[in-house]
Amino acid sequence: MELKDLLLTPLYLLLFYGIAFAVRSKVTNKFTKKYFIPALTVKFVGAIGLGLIYQFYYGGGDTFNYFNHTKVIYQAFGDSASAGLKLIFGNHETFDPEITRYIPQLYWYNAPTEYFVVRIASFCAILAFDTYTVIALFFAFISFSGMWAMYITFVRIFPLAYKKLAIAVFFLPSVFFWGSGVMKDSICIGALGWVFYGFYHATIDRKNIITASFLGFIGAYVLIAVKVYILLSFLPPALLWIFNENSSRIRSAGLRMLVKPVFIVFGLIAAYFGATHLTAGDDKYDVDKIGERTKINSAYLTSQVANGSAYNIGSFDGSLGSMVKVAPQAVIVSLFRPFIWEVRNPVMLLSALEAILFIYLTFSLFYRTGVVKSFQLIASQPILTFCFIFSIVLAIGVGTNSGNFGTLVRYKIPLMPFYLGALYIMQYKAAQLRAKPQVKSVRKFRQLAVTE
Structure with missing residues (x-):
């Protein structure tokens, strides 16, 4: 960082906050308004802190590698705008x-996923x-826009929480x-939103x-360009969500039984099409190579960690079958990890405290609620079914592909809002089932709590 960072x-910040205050009334209501500026502020704190x-x-890392690329392109722009x-x-x-x-x-000129981020950073x-x-x-502001969209979608589905x-x-x-910050993860979590x-x-x-x-x-285009596996993890539970929502509107149990196989087959076909066509020929994400690639990445990252942050989930030979075993x-x-006794540095401590929250909830x-009733509740609420399946599918992918907590903490952030959000919604639903509270004017509250 340089002197111009302190000056500019x-x-x-004044400019971004001015834009935020100008649009806040259009994207919030009396319930969500108070979170808009604080949520944007923590994004700015995170961007600068990173x-x-x-x-x-x-002493360096990917974020400054992206910045070094922008220096070259900015110089080129100064030499010739063209x-x-x-x-x-x-x-x-x-x-x-x-x-x-x-x-x-430009070291990443021929690396499509990294250079996509370079393009955004250079602009x-x-x-x-x-x-x-x-x-x-800029990255924090872009990411925040998608995360606010994620939040108001959750609120529309379940405004009480x-x-x-x-x-x-x-x-x-x-x-x-x-x-x-200036990383793939910022762009991806915003795009996911x-x-x-x-x-x-x-x-x-x-x-x-x-x-x-x-x-x-x-958002899907950005995910395809940067981390397509997030979109592939999203697709199957999203299609199941469509089925669950539509099947619940069919009053006839017999008709539901006839329609269900159609939705399942359609979902499998769509998921297979997405997995094969979106990743075909990609050395990183081609489904024919994903097992082998996961083994290589895990072994490499584990071997590179000398500070005690590596983890071992068991041996696997790179096949999809062996990945199922370690799932x-x-x-x-x-x-749920790192556990508190596995902490080796302040960054791991934050991740461990979050893991404790996840374990406790x-x-x-x-x-x-009871194990049986809990699963019945998840199965009966399409949003819960979607969130938990998406979180588990992505957890399997990043858990097998990392090998150490330092990279895992970045890879898993797209699933964290969905998993914790599902736990909080489930908490409210379970309380309603146990106590059966009388909520007045639920329809009015739902209308007030929704931003459109």
């Missing part, structure tokens, strides 16, 4: 002599005079720290279908 950051941690604690724009928006498959001299300086750099902290604020849902989406330390918003409003709520579909497709351990390590809910 306060000015851009840069400071990487600079003074880690060259700069070609590096940001151009097609890499076409030879262009105007940008040839810059390409050797922000032009608006930010290539100032790292200001670029980080709007306070705790705000905690689940915005105020988990790992989520706002790792999901706010827009996918969730678009999917729900276009297929379940069926309001503002065109706008919701457009925003959802933009339970992968879920446990993703949702999970086991207390199942204990107080």
Whole structure:
């Protein structure tokens, strides 16, 4: 970070807050309004804090690798606006002599997923005079837009839990720290929020279908470009959600039994199509190579960790069958670890405290409600079914693909709001089942708690 970071950051903060206050009334209501600015603030704190941690604690890392790429492109833009724009928006498959001299300086030029983030960062750099902290604020602001969309979608589905849902989406330390700076994770969790918003409003709520579909497709495009496995984890439970919502509207039990196989088959076909066509030919995510790739990544990351943050979920040979065997351990390590005695540094301590919260809420809910009744409750509520299946599927993926807690804490942040949000919704539902409280004017409250 440089002197211009200190000079420009306060000015851009005023600009972003000015925009936020200007749009707040359009995207909030009397219940959600009070969370808008605090949620944005923690994103800004996370974005700046991540840069400071990487600079003074880690001594470098991916966030500064992205920034180094923006320096090259910003210089190219200064030499020739045409060259700069070609590096940001151009097609890499076409030879262009105007940008040839810059390409050797761009280590990730031929790495599509990383360079997609470089494109976004470089566009922000032009608006930010290539100032790292200001670029980080842009990333936080972009990410926040998607996470706010995620939050108001949750609130629309279950408005009674709007306070705790705000905690689940915005105020988990790992989520706002790792999901706010100049990293893939910031872009992906924001994009996931827009996918969730678009999917729900276009297929379940069926309001503002065109706008919701457009925003959802933009989010899906970003996930395909950066971390397609998040979208692939989202797809099967989302299709099951559609079935559950529609089957509950069919009064005839016999007709439901006839329609159910159709939805299941359709879901399997769509999931297979997405998994095979979206990842075909991709060395990282091709389904034919994912087992082998997972084994390589896990072994490499484990071997690189010398500070005690590695974990072992069991041996597997890279086949999908062996991944199934280690799946339970992968879920446990993703949702409930590191345990407090496994903490080796302050970053792991935050993750361990979050894991304690997850453990406490999970086991207390199942204990107080009963195991059978808990699963019946999850099966009866489509949003709970979706959240838990999505969280478990993604937990298996990141748990087997990491190998150490340092990378796992970043990989798992997309599932954390959904898992904790589901626990909080389940907490309310379970309390209603036990006490059967009388809630006055539920319809009025639902209307007030929804932002459209």
